[in-house]
Amino acid sequence: MTATSDHADTDGSGYLLYHSIGQYPGKAKDMAKALTAFADCWGASNDEQWGYALGQRQRFIELWSQLLKAPSASLTTTENVTSALAAMIMALPSDELEGRVVLVAGDCFPSLHFLLTGMSEQYGFELRTVPLREGANWVEDEDVISAWGPEVGLALLTWVSSTSSHRCDLASLMAHGRQQGSVIGVDITQAAGLIDYDCLAVGADFAVSTSLKWMCGSPGGGILQVMPDVIARCRPGLRGWFSQDNIFSWDINAFSYAPDIRRFDNGTPSVMACAASVPALEWHARQDWSTQLETNRALCDVIIAAADEAGFELASPRDPAERGGSVMMKLPDSIDPQTVLEDLRSRSVFADARGSLLRCSPGFITTPGGVDRLAEALVAISRGAA
Structure with a gap:
């Protein structure tokens, strides 16, 4: 099923992909300017390249640290959340993981x-994976707690799920985990930049994220934040000259770790993703986040109502206090998800699907008109299938 549309694909009003790539007004222009400035500096025949490049990386670190209210010198760059978690696994003392449960x-x-x-x-x-209950769309917090005993050396909590937008109760999970003596990490990827995350208030040992999604940055701009007391006992296996307090200490027989998060650095750091993401992070720092979240909640309500009218099963919590910024719904077996996405594109509405799961995330450039077009499409598709 298709429909005609007078909306240009670049309008942005029907952009619903913040669970994947975030956009903000003027992003393309800002990013082009930042990358042009980087190219101009990096291609110049002088000695100013490293000062500029590392300055962009430091600005990236500062903006992320401010956003997360992270302690000083507790946050560094990584390529993605996977490499950030790998760095933690490799850095923790062996007795905190060996013979225990993750x-x-x-x-x-x-x-x-x-x-x-x-x-x-x-x-x-031993890797212990808490399963979803039969027919459920997300893992219940109480099931995580039931599976979490003193044998757990490390627990990785998913703040907001990428398949349901379910938001876990960090406070209750953290309280239980502290009683068990576990190292606790939080993957904040699917909500960072939309919902407030305070490192000190949450009290997790580490957090991982990316600059994609609600942060509106570029690929490769991952972050690892580790609390100072945890940093002190970590010995990262992947290390290099940037892991030292003095990176220019080149005595190959006298390596010593930096006293702070820099010990998680290794060789010459990648800076392109930082330079490309800094404009988005600076834009974020200027926003009224209560207003942004309120707008998201209102648009999500419209999407949920449309899913109900279309008769599609909601795969996200109805209560906004238990939800991130996305709404997921299950399409019936009789409806081809790719056909749905083609119909939406014809209306300049952009979402995605994982199997029969349709994922919709209204964000900073999404408008009520764009969400109305989504709602009209869902109802029309449902009636056509019926």
């Missing part, structure tokens, strides 16, 4: 589960 929920980001499955034998831990 706990994750069955609706964690699959890439992280792939990583942990592969590392479990090498690092001597």
Whole structure:
């Protein structure tokens, strides 16, 4: 089923992909300007390249640290959330993982589960995956707690699921985990930049994220934030000249780790993703986040009502307090998800599907008109299928 539309594909009013790539007004222009400035500096025949490049990386770190209210010198860059988690696994003392359990929920980001499955034998831990209940769309917090005993050396919590937008109750999970003596990490990817995350208030040992999605940055701009007391006992296996307090200490027999998060650095850091993402992070820093979240909630309500009218099963919590910024719904077997996406594109509405799961995330350039076009399409598709 298709429909004609007078809306240009670049309008943005029907953009619903913030669970994948975030957009903000003027992003393309800002990013082009930043990358042009980088190219001009990097291609100049002088000695100013590293000062500029590392300055862009430091600005990236500062903006992320401010956003997360992270302690000083506790946040560094990574390529993605998978490499950030791998760095933590490799850095923790062996007795915190060997012969113990690493706990994750069955609706964690699959890439992280792939990583942990592969590392479990090498690092001597048992991977315990808390399953979804039969017919459920997300893992219940109480099931995570039931599976979490003192044998758990590390627990990785998914703040917001990428397949349901379910938001876990970090406060209750953290309280239980502290009683068990576990190292606790939080994957904040699917909500960072939309919902407030305060490192000190949450009290997790580490957090991982990317600059994609609600942060509106570029690929390759991942972050690892580790609390200072945890940093002090970590010995990252992947290390290099940037892991030192003085990176220009080149005595090959006198390596020592930097006293802060820099010990998680290794060789010459990648800076392109930082330079490309800084404009988005600076835009974020200027926003009224209560207003942004309120707008998201109002648009999500419209999407949920449309799913109900169309008779599509809601795969996200109805209560906004238990939800991130996305709404997921299950399409009936009689409806081809790719046909739905083609119909939406014809209306300049952009979402995606994972199997029969339709994912819709209204964000900073999405308008009520764009969401209305989605709602009209869902109802029309449902009636056509019937």
